[in-house]
Amino acid sequence: MPANNLFGMGLRHAHFEEILKKFSDDPKSLGLDFFEIITENFLETRGRPYQILLKLREYYPMSFHGVSLNLASNESIDFDYLSKLKKLENEIEPFLVSDHLCWMGTKDKNFHSLLPFPYRMQEVNMLSEKIDKIQEFLGRPLILENLSAYMQFTESEMSEAEFFLKLHKKTGCHLLLDLNNAYVNFHNFNTHWQDWYQLISSDVVKEFHLAGFSDRGEFYFDTHSNPVHDEVWKLYQDFKRKFSNAATLIEWDEDIPSFERVLEEVQKAKSYGS
């Protein structure tokens, strides 16, 4: 199923009751085009969250967004994790499967955080090899999300956008462009979002993520705890003109408001991006 210009939100436990109530009134009228799940939350459960996922899937396309591929780690690929992902993929048939351009930790300690790494040719080669194997295993192109960061490596040889472009050319992987992350990095490091706009061709971006950051005084922190910032909305309008076929997702993961409030953000994206 193509991702063409769909508008959705992250499926969160906090909204289950509201969604189910609306769903029982009219399952087709939740007011959005798709839901995105955090893949790891559904890999090892067959309980209530999974049953709700199945119910929603009858009426709505789903996309998978993972946080555990650990691509940039020096550790080898975790095929146990991938097998579970593939099983869920077969059950739900998502239209997108994405993860992050980052590392999460070593086998001795998983930080559960999206950690930056140096953007060098040796990392391009290491990640390309892994991406090829993962894409072959899953039987579909991977979609990778750009990071927000609070530190960079002094030995980086290129920008994150240039790094991604090399990966794309070697492996055919696609991009999930998180404009909030691009904006946070612009503030934190002055790395310009125009890199993404100018370097990446329109068919490579499959999805946008939009969320709200927190101002920590000395830097911006990507908390997903606020409405989308005005400056990010402006960016979105510009980018959506070029990458018009990409799906758009609103993420809200902390201090989560009502389903209806998040839906307002989805509708706003629709009005800017249709």
Add this chain to the structure above:
Amino acid sequence: MDHNWQKQFVLKTIDSKLIKGARSLSSEEALLVYYQDYQARMLEALGKNYEATWVMLGDEEFFQLANDFIEKFPSKHFSLNQFGENFPEFLAINCDDSDIFLMSDYERNFWKLFHQDANEKKILKQEDIEKGLFDLSQIYFFESNVDLQLIFKNRESGISEDLKPFINESKRYALYKMNNIVKVLELNLNQFHFLKELKDLKSFLKVKPIPLKEEDWPIIFEVLSFSKTH
């Protein structure tokens, strides 16, 4: 740049000259953002999985024990939901109160049940009873001075600040899943011993005679109807 820089990052020994912090952050401060974020995430995960234990211990003691646990047992699983599986055992060793262990053990089992397949209630047939074989491995039995039903009600509605779950007498409970919902059921002494022994021995015929009264049976059949089919 050392090939082991990731291990050094994890061990907090990475050379700060390799790092440039965001805006005015020094490299050490930037690293601290990630280290503190890890600690906060793990604390949040433990707090979520052991919410009632947290209420019973209070903030100060819970945070102290949780931070010690996080330091000693780094997360290795891809899912945060799995973090803290051995927290009840850690509490048993590091906390004097045995009710705290029971509480945390109950929460761990609640979590396990919550994520299981929807368990359909079955109608017990004469032949089931005649065979006498029941698999109660998915049903958990507890004996505690904690009012689990009070905790349970608060779990559904949100834990209240003034929760006073300790009671003077010991109560006995069965914890099981009905369709998609986890249930807690209070048992009397005889029901509890009978069912607990049946869980261990898996057969009516092997359970030693317990003086059960007629009014004990409806509850026992209720529990047995959630046993796994042989």
